[in-house]
Amino acid sequence: MLPQAVRGEGVYLWDAEGKRYLDFSGQAAVNFIGHGVPEISAAVAEQASQLEFVHSSQFSTPIAEEYAKELLEFAGEHFRGGCVYFTCGGSEAVETSLKLARQYQVEVGQAQRYHMLSRTQSYHGSTLGALAVSGNARRREMYLPLVREFTHVGIPYCYRCVYNCIDGCAQCGEKYAGELEKAIELSEGEAAAFILEPVSGATLGAAVPTARYMQAVAEICQRNGVLLIADEVMTGMGRTGRNFAVDHWGVAPDILVAAKGLSSGYAPLGAVIANKKVVDAIANGTGTFLHGFTYNAHPLSVAAGKAVLRYLKTHDLVHAADSNHPGTAGQNMETALARLLDLSVVGDVRGIGLLWGVEFVAEKTTKTPFFADLNFAGRVGAAARNRGLLVYPMQGSVNGHSGDHLLLAPPAVITTKQIDTAVATLREAIEEVR
Ligand SMILES: Cc1ncc(COP(=O)(O)O)c(C=O)c1O
Structure with a gap:
């Protein structure tokens, strides 16, 4: 059963049990300005x-x-x-x-x-x-x-x-x-x-x-x-x-x-x-x-x-998402996610701005995907969620069925520290599942 969400603020969401989640998925790439903005x-x-x-x-x-x-x-x-x-x-x-x-x-x-x-x-x-x-x-x-x-x-x-x-x-x-x-x-x-x-x-x-x-x-x-x-x-x-x-x-x-x-x-x-x-x-x-x-x-x-x-205009959030600009959330995402490439199961890290994909492979040199039944991305998603990190797991990148990846699309108000914490937590989740 899914937890019940009750509150949001900035990059965080809380469930009814009081557990806090860092929203690294933007809720399917929806939230761009952060949760709980009172002006809206x-x-x-x-x-x-x-x-x-x-x-x-x-x-x-x-x-x-x-x-x-x-x-x-x-x-x-x-x-x-x-x-x-x-x-x-x-x-x-x-x-x-x-x-x-x-x-x-x-x-x-x-x-x-x-x-x-x-x-x-x-x-x-x-x-x-x-x-x-x-x-x-x-x-x-x-x-x-x-x-x-x-x-x-x-x-x-x-x-x-x-x-x-x-x-x-x-x-x-x-x-x-x-x-x-x-x-x-x-x-x-x-x-x-x-x-x-x-x-x-x-x-x-x-x-x-x-x-x-x-x-x-x-x-x-x-x-x-x-x-x-x-x-x-x-x-x-x-x-x-x-x-x-x-x-x-x-x-x-x-x-x-x-x-x-x-x-x-x-x-x-x-x-x-x-x-x-x-x-x-x-x-x-x-x-x-x-x-x-x-x-x-x-x-x-x-x-x-x-x-x-x-x-988003007042807070210059389009610029914040620009991964071509040093010091932006977009560029910090690019730098932090690239570190995951040293993991044997991370085949590719790709994306632009604040829209990133991490593709998993069973074998790196041949780019062999995991068997679809293993639901590798889904299991990484669950392990991340247990640690209070929300990502968007998907399957089918190779041929519509096999191929596992995560989509990452946090709100543009995410800080460097939050990105680093999220990527470190994601690493732990991947290491637990592989
Ligand atoms: C590129 C694209 N087009 C259309 C849709 C459908 O939008 P909605 O789910 O709001 O109907 C989505 C949803 O994920 C999407 O990513």
């Missing part, structure tokens, strides 16, 4: 005291309008003239982005385009449309008969590169991008959009692409009239040390999807941020996006999101 609960309470809810078919609200403007600005100049669509979480936002991409193609006279291309070893959510574009084998297998499937192309995962490169995927980014071009060609003019996680989240554990790959993918989409959707549910809102992870490579997707860090978990919230091209196509066409959930732009959720955005 105050903003939500203030909104609740004024107006709890209106339906988006009858009203907009000042708070949603102001927040949308701020988010567009945060997303950068490529989104000037764009629009934001608020949902209650990541899966709803991904569904929204897929339907928006389809409607865009219809509005611009490309009604034959409906294929939603995506990547193997990816995760975009648990609703059926999001599951269809996800590649995460374990999470989708049972539901496959229910989903409409399109092509999944390969994903650059440098530790186990299928092109067997020896230069950190410096050259093979173009080969992976070439797979996308081929898939578009094979769709015979029916490809509508390509969705990707700029940095892989839970499925591969923070596999970071090369600039060449990201730029080639963006260029291929643009050249072929295919919309590029960046699913930044996990990587957006500062998590990787940039406002959105695509900013690392100067790539401008047509649609950005955000959730998790958007509200840091203070209320259920997701957002689809569309560029002017997409918005204009609908505005100048039928004029209405044919889609909606009852709780679109819920006033309490957008109040939480708006307060979180203000908080």
Whole structure:
């Protein structure tokens, strides 16, 4: 049985028994600003005291309008003239982005385009449309008969590169991008959009692409009239040390999807941020996006999101997450986690900003994974939890089933001392299990 959580403050959570946990997982990479920030609960309470809810078919609200403007600005100049669509979480936002991409193609006279291309070893959510574009084998297998499937192309995962490169995927980014071009060609003019996680989240554990790959993918989409959707549910809102992870490579997707860090978990919230091209196509066409959930732009959720955005700007938390800057939490994570590489079962430490993966192997030189039944990552997660440390264990990095890794994504307010303590505790947990 799971413990009952009762309180949070900064990087810590407490259960009903009074046990304290250091949250090195950010609760599935959700919490970015720290737990228990009073300004956020105050903003939500203030909104609740004024107006709890209106339906988006009858009203907009000042708070949603102001927040949308701020988010567009945060997303950068490529989104000037764009629009934001608020949902209650990541899966709803991904569904929204897929339907928006389809409607865009219809509005611009490309009604034959409906294929939603995506990547193997990816995760975009648990609703059926999001599951269809996800590649995460374990999470989708049972539901496959229910989903409409399109092509999944390969994903650059440098530790186990299928092109067997020896230069950190410096050259093979173009080969992976070439797979996308081929898939578009094979769709015979029916490809509508390509969705990707700029940095892989839970499925591969923070596999970071090369600039060449990201730029080639963006260029291929643009050249072929295919919309590029960046699913930044996990990587957006500062998590990787940039406002959105695509900013690392100067790539401008047509649609950005955000959730998790958007509200840091203070209320259920997701957002689809569309560029002017997409918005204009609908505005100048039928004029209405044919889609909606009852709780679109819920006033309490957008109040939480708006307060979180203000908080992360005021406290310079995107900079804190930047692992390219000396002395930041991001760089301290990188340095501290690299120490784990001396353990015989730690094959790879990868990541960027405050999103890191630690991959376990039974044998280092051959990169042989543990037998899936051993549940190595799950056991490390349990041993860490016993010691008061929370991590996010996953399996399937090698082929969807075997391959064990941890995802680590602490709040950006984590101190150097807390990082060192967490990594020392993680070492003990790994040593206990191996
Ligand atoms: C990249 C990505 N997209 C979409 C989702 C789905 O978001 P939610 O669980 O809020 O529906 C997740 C959740 O982990 C995710 O990591």
